[in-house]
Amino acid sequence: MDIRVGQGYDVHAFEAGDHVVLCGVNIPHTKALKGHSDADVGMHALTDAIYGALADGDIGQHFPPSEAEWKGAESHIFLRHAVKRATDRGYQISNVDVTLICEQPKIGPHAVAMRNALAQIMGMEVDRVSVKATTSERLGFTGREEGIASMAVATLIKD
Numbered sequence: 001m002d003i004r005v006g007q008g009y010d011v012h013a014f015e016a017g018d019h020v021v022l023c024g025v026n027i028p029h030t031k032a033l034k035g036h037s038d039a040d041v042g043m044h045a046l047t048d049a050i051y052g053a054l055a056d057g058d059i060g061q062h063f064p065p066s067e068a069e070w071k072g073a074e075s076h077i078f079l080r081h082a083v084k085r086a087t088d089r090g091y092q093i094s095n096v097d098v099t100l101i102c103e104q105p106k107i108g109p110h111a112v113a114m115r116n117a118l119a120q121i122m123g124m125e126v127d128r129v130s131v132k133a134t135t136s137e138r139l140g141f142t143g144r145e146e147g148i149a150s151m152a153v154a155t156l157i158k159d
Helices: 041-053 076-088 108-122
Strands: 001-014 019-022 027-028 031-033 092-101 129-134 147-158
Touching: 001 041, 019 031, 027 108, 041 076, 041 092, 041 108, 076 092, 076 108, 076 147, 092 108, 108 129
Parallel strands: 092 129
Antiparallel strands: 001 031, 001 147, 019 027, 092 147
16 A cells, blocks of 8 residues: 655735635735635645645646746636546545644634535545634744745545
8 A cells, every 4th residue: 555645834924805715715904815716725735735745746747837827717727637647547535634824814603615616526424624713922923914825734544
C-alpha cells in the first residue's frame, strides 16, 4: 500500500468588499480577500496539500498568477485539477483536514456548508472532510484582522 501525506499553507490579505469565499462558501463580511483568483485561502491550501502529496509542485506552478486567464477564477477549478491528477495516478484521497486561521469572520456557523462544498467538489464522502478554525489570539497579521491564513493536510492512498 502506498500512503502519501501532503500539507498546504496559504494566506490572503483583506481588501474592501462585502464577503469572503472560504472553502467554496460565500460568507458575508465587512471585507473581501485580495487575490488573483477568488482568494479562497482554504481551498488554495487544500489544493497545495494534494499537490504536495503527489510531489507535484504547487498551485502557482499549475495556475500561474501571471496568466490573465486565472484572474478572478473560482478556486474549485484548481482543487478539481489536483484531485484529477491524484486519481489519474491511481490515488484515492482518504481524508482531508483544513484549518482556517482568523479572528473574523466566525467560521463555526459555516463549517458544515464548507465541508459539504469541499466534499462535493472532490467527489468524497463528507465524513472524510474536516474544516475547522482557530484564532491567533489577536497576535500577528491574522490577529490584527489584516487577512486570513489556512493550513491543510491531505492523505492519499494507492492499493
